[in-house]
Amino acid sequence: MGTALIYDDEMTKYKLLWVDPACKIEVPERLTVSHEALVRTGLADRCVSVPVREATDAEILLAHSEEYLEAVKKTPYMSLEDLMEFTRQYGDVYFHPNIYHCAKLAAGAALQLVDSVMTGKVRNGMTLVRPPGHHSMRSAANGFCVFNNVAIAARYAKQKYGVQRVLIVDWDIHHGQGVQYCFEDDPSVLYFSWHRYEHQKFWPHLRNSDYDIVGKEKGAGFNINVPWNKVGMENGDYLSVFCHVLLPVAYEFCPDLVLVCAGFDSAIGDPEGEMCATPDVFAHLTHLLMNLAGGKLCAVLEGGYNLTSLAQSVCQTVQTLLGDPVPRPASLNSPCISALESLQCVRSAHKAYWSCLKHAADLPTSTISTKRIKLREGEETTEKGGEEEKDAEEKVWPEPPKRVTPPVCAALVLPDDVACPEGCERFSFSEDLDPLLASKLRESFLRDADDSTALITISSLIALTEKMEKNEICSGLALVRDVTKAMTSIVQHVTTVLSNRVLVVCVGDGNVPSHITEDRETLVVQMGSAQTDEQSCKYYIRVCLKKGCSDTSGFVQAVFGLLLPLGYEYDPSLVVLVRMPDSGVSDSLWQQLTGLLQSFALGHTLVLLQEEEKALVGLTASSLLGNPAPSLKQLQAPLTEDVEALERLRHRLQADWKLLQTTAPQTQ
Numbered sequence: 001m002g003t004a005l006i007y008d009d010e011m012t013k014y015k016l017l018w019v020d021p022a023c024k025i026e027v028p029e030r031l032t033v034s035h036e037a038l039v040r041t042g043l044a045d046r047c048v049s050v051p052v053r054e055a056t057d058a059e060i061l062l063a064h065s066e067e068y069l070e071a072v073k074k075t076p077y078m079s080l081e082d083l084m085e086f087t088r089q090y091g092d093v094y095f096h097p098n099i100y101h102c103a104k105l106a107a108g109a110a111l112q113l114v115d116s117v118m119t120g121k122v123r124n125g126m127t128l129v130r131p132p133g134h135h136s137m138r139s140a141a142n143g144f145c146v147f148n149n150v151a152i153a154a155r156y157a158k159q160k161y162g163v164q165r166v167l168i169v170d171w172d173i174h175h176g177q178g179v180q181y182c183f184e185d186d187p188s189v190l191y192f193s194w195h196r197y198e199h200q201k202f203w204p205h206l207r208n209s210d211y212d213i214v215g216k217e218k219g220a221g222f223n224i225n226v227p228w229n230k231v232g233m234e235n236g237d238y239l240s241v242f243c244h245v246l247l248p249v250a251y252e253f254c255p256d257l258v259l260v261c262a263g264f265d266s267a268i269g270d271p272e273g274e275m276c277a278t279p280d281v282f283a284h285l286t287h288l289l290m291n292l293a294g295g296k297l298c299a300v301l302e303g304g305y306n307l308t309s310l311a312q313s314v315c316q317t318v319q320t321l322l323g324d325p326v327p328r329p330a331s332l333n334s335p336c337i338s339a340l341e342s343l344q345c346v347r348s349a350h351k352a353y354w355s356c357l358k359h360a361a362d363l364p365t366s367t368i369s370t371k372r373i374k375l376r377e378g379e380e381t382t383e384k385g386g387e388e389e390k391d392a393e394e395k396v397w398p399e400p401p402k403r404v405t406p407p408v409c410a411a412l413v414l415p416d417d418v419a420c421p422e423g424c425e426r427f428s429f430s431e432d433l434d435p436l437l438a439s440k441l442r443e444s445f446l447r448d449a450d451d452s453t454a455l456i457t458i459s460s461l462i463a464l465t466e467k468m469e470k471n472e473i474c475s476g477l478a479l480v481r482d483v484t485k486a487m488t489s490i491v492q493h494v495t496t497v498l499s500n501r502v503l504v505v506c507v508g509d510g511n512v513p514s515h516i517t518e519d520r521e522t523l524v525v526q527m528g529s530a531q532t533d534e535q536s537c538k539y540y541i542r543v544c545l546k547k548g549c550s551d552t553s554g555f556v557q558a559v560f561g562l563l564l565p566l567g568y569e570y571d572p573s574l575v576v577l578v579r580m581p582d583s584g585v586s587d588s589l590w591q592q593l594t595g596l597l598q599s600f601a602l603g604h605t606l607v608l609l610q611e612e613e614k615a616l617v618g619l620t621a622s623s624l625l626g627n628p629a630p631s632l633k634q635l636q637a638p639l640t641e642d643v644e645a646l647e648r649l650r651h652r653l654q655a656d657w658k659l660l661q662t663t664a665p666q667t668q
């Protein structure tokens with residue numbers, strides 16, 4: 001199952017023919033540099049190349065009026081003056097004799113991508129198109145857009161493939177108001193957009209772009225706007241919104257297809273966005289969406305005007321779609337005050353519609369009319385904005401490091417009678433065990449059981465973690481006699497000998513030895529049902545669910561609200577995922593967790609299973625290989641007491657872990 005790449009250089013064959021400062025950034029080179037970067041890095045070659053086609057009239061009419069289509073149809077025959085005149089009725093857009101042709105190809109390319117994914121020809125894909133689409137409305141071109149490529153694609157997928165729910169994620173830095181208008185009363189399409197807003201001072205200056213515009217009638221709750229009221233937003237701000245808004249809602253929505261309005265003007269260096277998120281953040285945004293809808297994800301290019309950051313960001317996105325391990329998120333700062341305010345506002349505005357947000361805090365007091373102005377004037381230095389504007393053009397950032405895929409994707413330590421799944425490698429530690437290490441291991445972990453099999457398993461696992469550290473192996477999986485013992489020895493080895501940070505995720509009840517949890521080199525997050533007196537502390541966090549890990553919605557809530565933000569902030573170099581006996585977690589949830597954890601540590605995850613759980617080897621390995629997890633079906637509302645307990649826990653930990661914040665500090 002591959003990744004489609006759809007591109008045709010015909011779409012570079014139109015440009016601005018007169019002077020218009022608002023439109024001069026939308027140049028043909030946007031496509032050529034993006035495509036050349038994909039070719040140069042060898043990524044294009046790894047994709048399935050799919051040809052473009054023109055969208056038909058009927059397809060364009062899925063999102064546009066007949067009058068508008070007929071008007072655009074005349075543009076190829078217009079004189080320069082007529083084109084300028086025609087252009088004047090719309091905002092921030094230009095026409096050219098060849099743009100109608102290109103607009104048909106852009107929409108058609110999005111449809112080809114939907115076809116390729118829906119028919120199973122590929123798993124996912126990206127299309128590089130001009131003109132972009134998300135600003136164009138039923139009867140109007142706008143913001144460089146002629147036809148709404150993604151809106152047309154969503155309607156087409158519903159019509160042709162009977163897709164029931166479509167998620168549209170618009171990470172372009174502008175509000176795709178055209179998409180919002182198209183689906184505002186439609187509960188079958190969930191539209192999420194974040195956008196530079198600056199309290200309506202930024203283009204397109206619409207009151208409709210604010211957080212309280214949630215959709216209409218049956219579609220109420222299915223339109224999510226995250227306004228950025230400051231420039232300079234960073235990776236931490238973006239990932240925070242994904243963890244605390246988009247992902248929980250998206251999993252509750254349970255889409256059959258994910259479409260991305262993939263604009264890269266939200267990246268550092270872009271003259272329009274003036275944000276500071278680095279190109280590698282798109283690897284994470286992409287990866288976090290890849291386990292929804294059984295992996296069916298179509299990314300369609302929208303904006304992106306800094307040619308360097310655009311090309312880098314496109315490569316990060318495509319490389320992630322291809323399944324390569326994602327880079328460690330560089331320099332994740334805490335979300336800024338303004339981002340937290342937006343987060344709090346959006347979560348509060350959607351409380352009534354999504355059970356995952358039911359217990360979100362109310363609106364911050366500072367948003368109430370006059371206080372908003374006061375806050376903005378009296379902002380402290382922790383705030384972003386201000387001087388960023390001047391040096392936007394001189395912004396420099398390091399090129400994202402080359403992402404290398406280890407020769408072995410998943411290495412398995414298994415008893416001889418358990419078959420090794422396809423695509424994985426059986427790992428056995430053949431060299432004679434270092435006598436010093438052997439005696440140390442025997443002494444500290446196997447004191448009472450003179451069990452040579454267990455000793456060999458542990459030794460193999462230690463050798464495996466060393467190969468992971470050298471990036472010769474990406475991930476590992478082992479069936480062991482005693483998961484707790486295995487975890488203990490591995491964590492001790494990795495933290496002391498390799499002096500690396502380890503994130504231990506324990507699924508299910510069972511004691512975690514205190515010498516692990518007291519070590520600052522280890523962060524332990526345990527999900528279970530056991531109510532004990534033991535309080536969570538900074539490095540040992542226990543999530544208690546009334547019905548344990550069999551409660552999928554409570555578990556998912558904890559994964560997005562707690563585990564992922566903690567993982568991002570902690571930035572481990574190894575993740576150890578431990579499945580305690582009788583955890584009760586469902587197969588699909590287990591696979592989702594395994595997939596999501598590969599956001600961290602360059603995908604270096606070591607999974608430990610009890611030896612009786614042979615049946616789980618295949619599906620766990622499949623997730624380690626990057627296959628999308630089955631979807632969780634539409635989630636029930638989590639138990640109120642669980643959510644409340646989770647919120648209290650999150651609140652308590654916020655002082656230590658800043659990415660857990662979802663509210664702005666009280667002003668005054």
Ligand code: Q9C
Nearest residue numbers: 022092132143144203302303
């Ligand atoms: N300073 C897309 O990104 N305003 N469209 C330009 C120039 C229009 C952006 C103002 C921006 C349109 C797809």
Ligand code: ZN
Nearest residue numbers: 172173174303
């Ligand atoms: Zn844009």
